[in-house]
Amino acid sequence: MNIKQTLLNAMQSCLVAGLLFFSSCNPEGNTNVNFDRAAMLENIGSNIIIPNYTNLSDNMNLLQQAATDFTDAPDNSKLTSLQIAFKNAYLSWQKCSAFEFGPAMQVSLRMSVNTFPTDTTQIQTNINSGSYNLEAANNIDARGFPALDYLLHKRNENNSEVLERFTTNPEAQAWKDYLTALVNDTKNLVDAVKNNWQPSSGNYLATFISNDGTDVGSSLGELVNQLNLDYEQLKNARIGIPAGKQTLGIALPEKCEAYYAGYSVELALEHINGIKNLYLGAGDADGVGLDEYLIALDPKHGSGQLSDAIKTQLDLAITALQNVPDPLSETVVNNPTVVNTAYTEIQKGVVLLKTDMPSALSVLITYQDGDGD
Amino acid sequence: MTETKQTFTAKAQRREGEIAKINFASLRLCGKKYFRSTTHIAPLAVFRVVFGAIMFASVIRFWLNGWIETQYILPKLFFPFYGFEWIKPLGETGMYLVFAAMAIAALFVMLGLLYRFSAIAFFLLFTYVELIDKSNYLNHYYFVSIVSLLLILVPANRYFSLDVLRKPSLLVTQIPSWMVDIFKLQLGIVYFFAGIAKLNYDWLFRAMPLAIWLPAKSNLPLVGELLNYKFTAYVFSWFGALYDILIPFFLFNKRTRNVAYIFVIIFHAATAVILPVIGMFPYIMILATLIFFSAEFHRKLIQRLVELISFGKRNLLNHREDIIFSFSRPLVGKVLISLLCLHFTFQILIPFRYLLYPGNLFWTEQGYRFSWRVMLMEKGGTAFFYVKDSATGKESEVDNTAYLTYQQQKMLSTQPDMILQFAHFIATEYEKKGYVNPQVRAESYVTLNGSGSRPFINSSVDLTNVKECFASKKWVLPFEETKLGYAER
Numbered sequence: 001m002n003i004k005q006t007l008l009n010a011m012q013s014c015l016v017a018g019l020l021f022f023s024s025c026n027p028e029g030n031t032n033v034n035f036d037r038a039a040m041l042e043n044i045g046s047n048i049i050i051p052n053y054t055n056l057s058d059n060m061n062l063l064q065q066a067a068t069d070f071t072d073a074p075d076n077s078k079l080t081s082l083q084i085a086f087k088n089a090y091l092s093w094q095k096c097s098a099f100e101f102g103p104a105m106q107v108s109l110r111m112s113v114n115t116f117p118t119d120t121t122q123i124q125t126n127i128n129s130g131s132y133n134l135e136a137a138n139n140i141d142a143r144g145f146p147a148l149d150y151l152l153h154k155r156n157e158n159n160s161e162v163l164e165r166f167t168t169n170p171e172a173q174a175w176k177d178y179l180t181a182l183v184n185d186t187k188n189l190v191d192a193v194k195n196n197w198q199p200s201s202g203n204y205l206a207t208f209i210s211n212d213g214t215d216v217g218s219s220l221g222e223l224v225n226q227l228n229l230d231y232e233q234l235k236n237a238r239i240g241i242p243a244g245k246q247t248l249g250i251a252l253p254e255k256c257e258a259y260y261a262g263y264s265v266e267l268a269l270e271h272i273n274g275i276k277n278l279y280l281g282a283g284d285a286d287g288v289g290l291d292e293y294l295i296a297l298d299p300k301h302g303s304g305q306l307s308d309a310i311k312t313q314l315d316l317a318i319t320a321l322q323n324v325p326d327p328l329s330e331t332v333v334n335n336p337t338v339v340n341t342a343y344t345e346i347q348k349g350v351v352l353l354k355t356d357m358p359s360a361l362s363v364l365i366t367y368q369d370g371d372g373d
Numbered sequence: 374m375t376e377t378k379q380t381f382t383a384k385a386q387r388r389e390g391e392i393a394k395i396n397f398a399s400l401r402l403c404g405k406k407y408f409r410s411t412t413h414i415a416p417l418a419v420f421r422v423v424f425g426a427i428m429f430a431s432v433i434r435f436w437l438n439g440w441i442e443t444q445y446i447l448p449k450l451f452f453p454f455y456g457f458e459w460i461k462p463l464g465e466t467g468m469y470l471v472f473a474a475m476a477i478a479a480l481f482v483m484l485g486l487l488y489r490f491s492a493i494a495f496f497l498l499f500t501y502v503e504l505i506d507k508s509n510y511l512n513h514y515y516f517v518s519i520v521s522l523l524l525i526l527v528p529a530n531r532y533f534s535l536d537v538l539r540k541p542s543l544l545v546t547q548i549p550s551w552m553v554d555i556f557k558l559q560l561g562i563v564y565f566f567a568g569i570a571k572l573n574y575d576w577l578f579r580a581m582p583l584a585i586w587l588p589a590k591s592n593l594p595l596v597g598e599l600l601n602y603k604f605t606a607y608v609f610s611w612f613g614a615l616y617d618i619l620i621p622f623f624l625f626n627k628r629t630r631n632v633a634y635i636f637v638i639i640f641h642a643a644t645a646v647i648l649p650v651i652g653m654f655p656y657i658m659i660l661a662t663l664i665f666f667s668a669e670f671h672r673k674l675i676q677r678l679v680e681l682i683s684f685g686k687r688n689l690l691n692h693r694e695d696i697i698f699s700f701s702r703p704l705v706g707k708v709l710i711s712l713l714c715l716h717f718t719f720q721i722l723i724p725f726r727y728l729l730y731p732g733n734l735f736w737t738e739q740g741y742r743f744s745w746r747v748m749l750m751e752k753g754g755t756a757f758f759y760v761k762d763s764a765t766g767k768e769s770e771v772d773n774t775a776y777l778t779y780q781q782q783k784m785l786s787t788q789p790d791m792i793l794q795f796a797h798f799i800a801t802e803y804e805k806k807g808y809v810n811p812q813v814r815a816e817s818y819v820t821l822n823g824s825g826s827r828p829f830i831n832s833s834v835d836l837t838n839v840k841e842c843f844a845s846k847k848w849v850l851p852f853e854e855t856k857l858g859y860a861e862r
Contacts, residue, residue, distance in 0.1 A: 248767035362589030
């Protein structure tokens with residue numbers, strides 16, 4: 001009995017001494033984390049995700065209308081209206097591309113509507129044959145916004161040549177049909193996802209809010225992972241690859257997003273602003289976002305707060321991007337320095353979003369569950 | 374015979390009084406006596422059943438989770454351990470066959486069927502799989518490899534097994550005590566070293582990494598709110614360290630054993646709920662530590678099990694007198710004991726090998742693995758790789774996702790030896806693409822226990838010129854804790 005008593009006593013004393021020590025002097029800032037994850041998810045779901053999908057869906061309706069008007073009687077002014085409607089829809093997509101979980105994941109929305117560069121040969125084959133299934137694997141880069149970008153624009157900004165495709169061209173009807181098919185396909189996907197989120201129909205919002213843990217598969221886990229994946233696509237697909245970052249500095253202009261319309265940087269800026277708003281939890285007004293969560297957790301970066309470091313870095317990347325003139329496809333050739341600067345600032349953001357933020361939030365950067373010890 | 378063991382223990386205790394007088398000869402005598410002492414085989418039989426069962430469950434779980442595919446079939450490259458580069462995965466059919474065979478072997482170990490063969494098969498198959506890719510390294514996998522190796526050396530099938538049912542002459546009731554004690558010692562080493570690994574500044578005085586991990590679980594019912602308090606992280610840290618260091622002794626001591634086992638259950642259940650991805654480890658430990666209980670306990674346990682599942686009409690336990698195990702040749706026993714001494718010497722030395730390396734162990738991870746450092750740090754990183762074409766002097770950034778799984782990317786960014794392996798892989802890959810004498814450099818940013826991301830690798834070093842070896846990796850930048858500083862200190 002003696003040994004047991006002694007050891008247990010020793011253990012108790014150690015524990016009590018430790019507790020007293022730490023209750024009397026707490027060496028590190030705040031004593032507790034006061035944060036409601038569910039409230040953050042509610043704000044992000046209700047004030048960012050659903051409104052952005054709704055906005056995209058509305059713009060898809062306008063695009064569909066403009067496309068119908070155009071195909072009914074193609075002319076220059078209707079083409080211009082259609083191009084504007086397309087641009088608005090494409091811009092509003094940029095603010096939705098990070099939400100690739102739940103309903104969007106189910107239909108692989110990001111891949112379905114925005115795989116670029118688009119495959120013009122495949123598009124031409126589809127138009128020629130007149131029979132195609134846009135959901136088939138070989139059409140993944142012949143659908144969505146990038147395919148529409150190709151259909152509706154010419155690199156030389158000569159709209160009469162675009163108009164020719166839909167009017168005097170012997171295959172004009174096939175072009176019109178493909179245009180209609182692309183718009184409908186994209187719209188249907190977007191609407192399905194939007195409806196799945198809305199409380200009035202699929203109500204994924206409720207699932208999103210209630211799944212308020214931090215494990216793989218939790219809403220926060222998916223949000224942080226997809227935010228990162230999406231932000232890395234900004235770095236690589238939107239800027240890095242066209243700038244030749246993976247090809248010995250040899251620029252690949254035709255890899256740009258919206259290569260034919262030529263407003264790649266405008267889209268990229270919309271995209272990074274979407275990322276920033278998601279981080280800040282900012283819908284119409286600033287609400288509870290990942291930054292508030294980080295403030296509550298109080299992680300440091302250098303001599304300051306991590307929450308500030310991320311915001312500052314995103315702003316630096318935005319400023320650097322604003323210095324890149326459109327069309328990006330020409331800037332990567334004529335003025336690579338400004339592109340490189342923007343790329344570096346975006347990359348610094350990757351480190352903070354992918355290393356510091358998940359570590360502080362205790363969220364794993366992984367898309368599959370795993371074992372551990 | 375338990376009596377024999379008790380007599381021996383009593384004698385040993387009496388001898389403790391005379392400890393000052395102990396000289397080499399008496400120590401030898403003591404050792405000799407110990408290695409001649411016997412105990413009932415029941416604890417070993419139960420351990421065999423329990424271990425086989427949980428391994429079977431683990432393999433099936435691994436399979437059903439789809440991890441055979443994601444970890445051994447889909448990856449384009451693998452990260453073998455230094456010296457084991459010749460270990461390669463076997464492709465889809467091969468890997469599924471390996472896991473199927475592993476599941477059957479585990480089941481056979483549990484049943485005690487064709488035991489020696491199935492124990493060897495399980496050890497080889499399991500260890501083979503673990504050696505394929507170090508990005509899957511887990512301490513508990515290492516533990517499983519060791520235990521299955523030890524199980525090969527003992528006659529765990531000669532009681533309460535299908536082998537005995539098949540061939541009753543195999544039945545044995547008494548075995549040398551060391552055959553049970555080696556498992557207790559191994560478990561004791563796991564706990565003890567896991568405990569002393571926690572005796573570091575971050576764990577004890579910053580409550581790291583628990584101060585990061587616990588608030589993430591604040592949505593748990595009942596205890597959730599408590600986890601938001603830094604105080605809780607301190608309590609858990611200190612309790613965890615004390616628990617790991619002391620529990621082997623409390624389990625070993627007959628008088629404290631019952632209470633200690635309750636602590637084992639509570640502790641591991643708590644870790645299963647509270648820590649991020651801990652897998653099968655808690656359950657393995659809860660079941661494995663049963664071996665600390667007395668032979669009598671295990672005999673009764675088996676008795677009850679036999680009553681539950683009556684093996685036909687024959688009663689396995691229906692034997693009047695003790696049957697004592699003996700080696701076919703005494704030399705075999707001596708060789709085994711010598712090898713085990715060597716094994717445990719290494720077990721005690723390996724966790725300390727980090728002392729041979731300069732720098733912060735958690736940062737450089739030189740000497741980190743195989744040392745029972747479990748759930749010790751929150752570390753994350755992002756790595757970028759650049760390949761230079763020597764002909765043009767131009768450089769490309771590597772798209773890591775083209776070659777690595779997310780798991781591999783995650784593990785690689787914080788582990789220098791993996792960064793080096795990937796750099797070498799990249800060089801070969803880009804040479805095939807037509808790059809002339811490709812030079813590869815890595816830029817990785819790592820955060821350790823909330824330090825904030827900082828450069829990890831000297832990004833000016835061409836890693837193709839660096840060979841993997843046991844020497845210190847000079848191209849890992851020092852942690853420079855004081856220079857960059859934790860802001861709150």
